[in-house]
Amino acid sequence: MAAANLTILDIAKEAGVSPATVSRVLSKHTNVSPSTAQRVREVVDKYSYQPNSIARGLLQRQSHVLGIIMPDIKHPYYASVFSAAQREAGSAGSVVQLYRLAYNSAITDDFISHLIERRLDGALLCGGFIEPSDPKDLSAVLKHLQQYMPIVTICPPIQGLDCVNIFPDLEGGIKKEVGHLARLGHKRIAFIGATQETRSVGERELGFRMEAERLSVKPVLHYENIHTPAMGESSVQRLLGSLPRSAWPTALIVVNDLMALGVLKGLRRMGLRVPEDIAVVGSDNQFFSEYTDPPLTTLDLNAEELGQLSMRQLLHARDSKPASYSQVRDPMLIVRESCGASLSGRTAALLEGGVYA
Amino acid sequence: MAAANLTILDIAKEAGVSPATVSRVLSKHTNVSPSTAQRVREVVDKYSYQPNSIARGLLQRQSHVLGIIMPDIKHPYYASVFSAAQREAGSAGSVVQLYRLAYNSAITDDFISHLIERRLDGALLCGGFIEPSDPKDLSAVLKHLQQYMPIVTICPPIQGLDCVNIFPDLEGGIKKEVGHLARLGHKRIAFIGATQETRSVGERELGFRMEAERLSVKPVLHYENIHTPAMGESSVQRLLGSLPRSAWPTALIVVNDLMALGVLKGLRRMGLRVPEDIAVVGSDNQFFSEYTDPPLTTLDLNAEELGQLSMRQLLHARDSKPASYSQVRDPMLIVRESCGASLSGRTAALLEGGVYA
DNA sequence: TTGTACGCGTTATCAG
DNA sequence: CTGATAACGCGTACAA
Numbered sequence: 001m002a003a004a005n006l007t008i009l010d011i012a013k014e015a016g017v018s019p020a021t022v023s024r025v026l027s028k029h030t031n032v033s034p035s036t037a038q039r040v041r042e043v044v045d046k047y048s049y050q051p052n053s054i055a056r057g058l059l060q061r062q063s064h065v066l067g068i069i070m071p072d073i074k075h076p077y078y079a080s081v082f083s084a085a086q087r088e089a090g091s092a093g094s095v096v097q098l099y100r101l102a103y104n105s106a107i108t109d110d111f112i113s114h115l116i117e118r119r120l121d122g123a124l125l126c127g128g129f130i131e132p133s134d135p136k137d138l139s140a141v142l143k144h145l146q147q148y149m150p151i152v153t154i155c156p157p158i159q160g161l162d163c164v165n166i167f168p169d170l171e172g173g174i175k176k177e178v179g180h181l182a183r184l185g186h187k188r189i190a191f192i193g194a195t196q197e198t199r200s201v202g203e204r205e206l207g208f209r210m211e212a213e214r215l216s217v218k219p220v221l222h223y224e225n226i227h228t229p230a231m232g233e234s235s236v237q238r239l240l241g242s243l244p245r246s247a248w249p250t251a252l253i254v255v256n257d258l259m260a261l262g263v264l265k266g267l268r269r270m271g272l273r274v275p276e277d278i279a280v281v282g283s284d285n286q287f288f289s290e291y292t293d294p295p296l297t298t299l300d301l302n303a304e305e306l307g308q309l310s311m312r313q314l315l316h317a318r319d320s321k322p323a324s325y326s327q328v329r330d331p332m333l334i335v336r337e338s339c340g341a342s343l344s345g346r347t348a349a350l351l352e353g354g355v356y357a
Numbered sequence: 358m359a360a361a362n363l364t365i366l367d368i369a370k371e372a373g374v375s376p377a378t379v380s381r382v383l384s385k386h387t388n389v390s391p392s393t394a395q396r397v398r399e400v401v402d403k404y405s406y407q408p409n410s411i412a413r414g415l416l417q418r419q420s421h422v423l424g425i426i427m428p429d430i431k432h433p434y435y436a437s438v439f440s441a442a443q444r445e446a447g448s449a450g451s452v453v454q455l456y457r458l459a460y461n462s463a464i465t466d467d468f469i470s471h472l473i474e475r476r477l478d479g480a481l482l483c484g485g486f487i488e489p490s491d492p493k494d495l496s497a498v499l500k501h502l503q504q505y506m507p508i509v510t511i512c513p514p515i516q517g518l519d520c521v522n523i524f525p526d527l528e529g530g531i532k533k534e535v536g537h538l539a540r541l542g543h544k545r546i547a548f549i550g551a552t553q554e555t556r557s558v559g560e561r562e563l564g565f566r567m568e569a570e571r572l573s574v575k576p577v578l579h580y581e582n583i584h585t586p587a588m589g590e591s592s593v594q595r596l597l598g599s600l601p602r603s604a605w606p607t608a609l610i611v612v613n614d615l616m617a618l619g620v621l622k623g624l625r626r627m628g629l630r631v632p633e634d635i636a637v638v639g640s641d642n643q644f645f646s647e648y649t650d651p652p653l654t655t656l657d658l659n660a661e662e663l664g665q666l667s668m669r670q671l672l673h674a675r676d677s678k679p680a681s682y683s684q685v686r687d688p689m690l691i692v693r694e695s696c697g698a699s700l701s702g703r704t705a706a707l708l709e710g711g712v713y714a
Numbered sequence: 715t716t717g718t719a720c721g722c723g724t725t726a727t728c729a730g
Numbered sequence: 731c732t733g734a735t736a737a738c739g740c741g742t743a744c745a746a
Binding site: 408 | 723726
């Protein structure tokens with residue numbers, strides 16, 4: 001019954017009308033008599049004819065495809081962003097294509113040429129890339145891309161680039177954590193991060209240092225090459241092993257929950273109790289964070305909302321004039337047990353408006 | 358410098374050659390003199406001209422886009438499959454589009470019309486969908502799709518459909534687990550699953566029942582509506598609460614590691630020790646499974662390999678004749694601590710060739 | 715309301 | 731080695 005390469009001409013012939021009429025029936029249901037429309041529809045159904053969106057896109061200069069650029073879909077944060085963005089695009093009749101840009105890579109001309117070649121309707125930059133020493137390099141590349149399609153980023157504004165930016169206030173988020181821990185009585189707090197050149201680490205570190213200084217908390221900075229669970233596990237040995245016990249931090253802020261997962265295990269293997277011996281907080285509330293032992297106090301970045309909002313803006317930019325503004329989302333402190341707040345009667349965090357989960 | 362809507366004609370004019378020559382320079386570098394090629398290249402670079410792959414695809418009937426159909430990219434199993442498939446496609450110059458088909462949904466004509474409309478080069482079915490009561494429904498729909506593009510599945514063969522199927526032997530995998538637990542001395546083992554109509558649950562249950570019977574182990578079946586961590590957490594209360602302590606299973610096989618994550622927490626909250634009081638094993642080795650407390654004994658399905666192999670076959674099917682065969686991958690038993698093997702001197706599992714991690 | 719003719723940007727075919 | 735011409739499948743003026 002259904003043949004694979006039917007065109008609108010075949011349908012038109014079979015229905016005894018012109019291809020234009022078939023097109024009208026299939027697209028904007030306007031200016032076509034009910035009877036002919038009916039006849040056309042029957043033929044369309046009979047052959048299960050599906051118009052070719054490639055051809056359609058060529059003519060309309062709209063591919064109905066959005067590109068999403070991220071380092072790693074296996075990271076639950078990015079998976080959440082992607083999922084929400086995909087859903088939002090889908091509800092607008094568009095699909096998404098994933099373009100992977102390895103962690104700590106720069107966005108090159110070569111990379112964006114793939115996007116341009118495909119004539120996407122827009123590009124969503126989800127972060128994780130590095131910003132070259134000369135910021136003009138990045139903005140130049142992205143401006144080139146912008147001549148072809150609107151851009152929305154899920155990271156802070158890029159110097160020299162006008163577009164919509166929707167992102168979490170990582171600096172402020174870490175400050176909340178430092179403040180929370182300080183109120184719980186911690187005087188010496190470590191930040192376990194990764195020596196990455198992505199801004200997400202830098203912002204967190206900045207917030208950490210600033211708030212530590214403000215609250216007269218002694219900051220301890222510890223960096224690993226990458227922020228994997230395995231690295232988290234081994235990092236605590238290196239960190240604590242390098243310090244006399246008297247100089248140990250009493251709380252650990254870990255750059256993300258994936259790494260915190262490893263940190264918890266490393267501590268367990270060292271025979272340390274959390275939070276009694278040492279408090280631990282994560283930084284991006286993943287699905288597993290409430291199932292660790294003890295459940296992890298962390299920051300909710302609301303990845304789904306970021307994905308949805310940014311995609312919505314991207315679709316909007318495609319249909320109207322591209323705008324340029326920033327929208328900063330406030331991470332929420334999720335207080336569970338790994339920070340020890342439950343040990344202290346929970347008063348400290350409640351004052352700050354954190355959420356107990 | 359770079360204008361957005363340059364076409365091959367503009368380049369041709371500027372270079373003083375015909376569009377055909379520009380096309381030749383850009384595609385198959387054949388039959389064009391070095392000097393003209395050079396001149397064309399200069400103009401192309403000058404304007405950063407990027408050919409429009411939409412137009413290219415229209416003529417060549419190849420979109421260089423592959424579709425991946427899965428229920429939930431946030432599930433780490435699917436994220437791994439997707440990631441590997443994306444990489445494999447990318448190395449062949451193609452991109453992937455995600456099509457989400459909610460858990461427990463059927464593949465309808467309406468759904469595949471989206472794929473056909475886009476004229477994808479192929480479709481990767483990753484499982485998670487239900488098979489309707491009448492199997493002809495499913496095969497009919499997919500046969501329709503096959504008239505437009507090759508299909509590869511990462512699930513067992515679909516009755517009446519000829520295509521490549523690459524999938525893990527879930528039934529055999531669970532049998533390994535039952536055997537492992539039986540050798541550790543367990544006589545009463547529960548299977549915690551979900552009342553889904555997807556085959557992945559059914560196969561596991563089948564393997565469980567068969568092997569339990571063969572080894573004279575008393576099977577206890579417990580079903581929840583969905584297999585989330587939260588459901589896992591509450592399920593143990595329901596399961597154990599419904600049984601007198603003397604009838605409690607001594608080991609729990611959980612349908613997947615996500616749910617097992619919750620099971621471990623539920624047990625913890627009930628004050629039960631794993632594995633001393635009750636053993637727990639998962640079923641699909643996720644990244645977090647080695648960081649649980651205790652680390653989870655589970656089955657490695659090798660999602661990345663499944664994703665890579667299946668995409669490779671899909672690309673192959675696109676370029677040559679579509680084949681039809683099944684390739685069954687053997688899950689690997691990963692023995693960690695939640696099963697209690699370490700308590701028993703590790704002999705049992707070693708005999709079976711499991712891997713200690 | 716309907717049909718004709720053209721164009722979207724590229725590549726394939728053929729002639730030169 | 732190069733150029734003209736005709737597709738690819740569809741939407742859309744414009745004319746009827």
